[in-house]
């Protein structure tokens with residue numbers, strides 16, 4: 152039987168947020184697959200400059216790159232505060248990075264996507280696991296999942312999907328310093344598979360999803376069953 156999944160070799164792929172963490176690891180793997188990878192960061196250090204809170208920068212990168220096969224958006228600017236301490240600017244930046252920015256990316260790149268093209272958004276497990284100070288992150292992650300479905304319906308046949316990672320040792324948690332080990336152990340205990348995630352868990356899922364021509368409007372949960380664990 153012939154696989155309908157597409158090779159990513161030679162495909163022109165924009166990775167927004169390619170400077171570190173999951174975005175950097177994904178860009179590296181895509182290059183290893185011989186994809187034509189174009190990365191962005193907010194300061195331009197990994198290629199072009201693009202801020203998901205700045206529509207002009209989105210439009211400029213879209214115009215500069217022209218036709219594309221896939222666009223991956225990993226941007227996240229969390230505002231992990233209790234409700235009583237929410238700051239409007241922090242909430243707005245979080246929604247810009249995860250929800251509003253990706254919608255505007257869709258606006259500017261969808262007309263330039265080649266047949267078989269797709270958009271890949273990033274959600275996260277907190278959307279399905281409410282806890283202390285989770286209201287902004289959880290709501291943005293939930294909105295990403297809904298945005299993927301709605302964008303998929305409106306932009307068809309362009310495929311639009313989301314990945315919802317669990318706790319991944321992506322480098323983002325290094326900021327916890329000495330507390331990182333205990334945090335990751337706690338995250339592992341909160342899964343069905345008994346471990347935290349590593350970069351390859353998410354990168355493998357992203358590579359499959361970019362080439363999965365019969366999958367659209369979906370959120371793929373890469374979190375070891377964390378939504379189901381007690």
Ligand SMILES: NC(=O)c1ccc[n+]([C@@H]2O[C@H](COP(=O)([O-])OP(=O)(O)OC[C@H]3O[C@@H](n4cnc5c(N)ncnc54)[C@H](OP(=O)(O)O)[C@@H]3O)[C@@H](O)[C@H]2O)c1
Nearest residue numbers: 168170172173192193202203226227273275318319321323
């Ligand atoms: N790691 C985890 O445990 C985990 C868990 C659940 C969900 N996720 C999701 O997976 C994705 C990647 O996670 P990660 O661990 O790699 O995150 P990370 O290391 O914290 O990186 C965050 C990324 O977001 C980019 N970014 C932030 N605000 C932006 C903006 N306004 N415009 C453009 N880019 C912006 C940063 O770009 P600059 O380098 O330019 O600042 C950086 O590339 C995120 O969406 C995150 O929410 C991760």
